[in-house]
Amino acid sequence: MKVLGCKDVGVECDFVAKGKTVDDVLKKTAAHAKTHHGIKRLTKDYLDSWKKRVHNE
Ligand SMILES: [Zn+2]
Structure with missing residues (x-):
């Protein structure tokens, strides 16, 4: 599973x-x-920065 949380991008x-x-x-x-x-x-910036932080669970 690929995972991305708000906390991973610094959002509480x-x-x-x-x-x-x-x-x-x-x-x-x-x-x-x-x-x-x-x-x-x-924006592409958002998507790029999120993409970098997606990780495997
Ligand atoms: Zn959120």
């Missing part, structure tokens, strides 16, 4: 996205960031 939040692929995890993280953290525009 218990959300953890899990998925079979990195893209899967990024998609879930993007949806969460939009609804819970008010990030309206997902």
Whole structure:
């Protein structure tokens, strides 16, 4: 399983996205960031920095 949590990117939040692929995890993280953290525009910078922190569980 690929995993990325808000804490992994320095945000105080218990959300953890899990998925079979990195893209899967990024998609879930993007949806969460939009609804819970008010990030309206997902720039490439966001996605790149998240991608780097996705790890295996
Ligand atoms: Zn969060």
